[in-house]
Amino acid sequence: MTEPRRVDARRAAGTRTEPPGLVWYASYGSNTHMTRLNSYLAGGFPPGGGRDYPGCRDARPPLRSLPLELPGRMYFATRSPVWSGGRAFYDDGVPDGVVLARAHLVTAGQFADIAAQEMYRAPGRDLDLAPVLEAGRAHLGDGRYETLLYPGEVDGHPVLTFTAPWSRRDVAPVRPSGPYLRHIAEGLFESGAWDLPGITVYLAACTGGAWAAGEIEALLRR
Template sequence: MTKEKKIWYASYGSNLLEERFNCYIKGGKPNGSNNFYKGCTDKTLPTESEEIYIKSELYFANKSKSWNGSGVGFIKTEFDENKTTLGKMYLITKEQFIEVVKQETNNNGELIIDFEKAQKSGSLIFRKKSWYGNLLYLGEQNGNPIFTFTNERNLTDKINAPNKEYLSMIICGLKETYNLSDLEIKEYFEGIEGIKGNPIEKELEKLIRKE
């Protein structure tokens, strides 16, 4: 019997923090969020997790009810070798991946994702007009495909700053995943749309030091 391949779910936002991502697996309410997640049918935690450098640009946009109307993270739909978004990926089953996506996109119905088609084309819009309805293929690691998701278009007309709670969660995730200094984390965020030029930019140093 051939062992079924697992899938790497790659995160670049609040799910960088493993404790927060695990709420999608085993259920729970993340700190600072208004949402309670029911978790997956299979509540087995990821068998592996590791860093990933995504060659696309991070930005913050839309108004999230989960985070009191603040912006949340997205990556641009096109890849750019000159841009790097720091991510973290988790090795989970295909069924868990689909259930994570359903929770992330508030989908209570049936969801079928053609992973092979996404691999061949590089992306797949599995739910139109959903915030995170665009599946992106990021390659393979140890024979298992890597996927993340973002919007079907670049939301440059809906740029919106993240709140302190959401940004703090990402900062905690970066510190958990990468060996970065406080200055390096500050420099990482300073040029990002949704942060640069907004009041939250002046809070960066304090938030990073606090976390």
């Protein structure tokens, strides 16, 4: 088993003065799955998703990918037209919680293009990362994945992710679909850091009881 990394919170908000060339994109939803992430980078139709992604300006794969544990809680809300169920969001306001994720080392431009595609926008515009690196959080807009978070660093590079502007207590939970859960589980499993029993218990907790661990285990073993 590979030991998951944790962010170095000592190098968090307000400690950077220069724009980063490389960032860790912390994926906690379907982009934990490398095949799906590649569709965001290189473009095309990913397995299990009925949407054609334009891809990034820089289509190269991540320089590195590693398992990561983030402080907080993952939950499912709103309804995805791609997955026909709840979307995964990250609430960093739960300091005693743990979110299982995969961090992909990409350029700042690739991160900007991935974020654009998550909001159904055309890639091609760089993001000003100074506000999020200064404050730890920055709002690009009111969209579902337009709130940037900077929880800390790994190996000297900032860890960045995006989520909704609300917390899990501000929105009604929505049951995620089986294919969506399977995609997340496969991505976490292929990282080599967590076994299937642990992943099923984790995902069941994230659904708030909408899926039992036994149901998820049966889903994964089909």
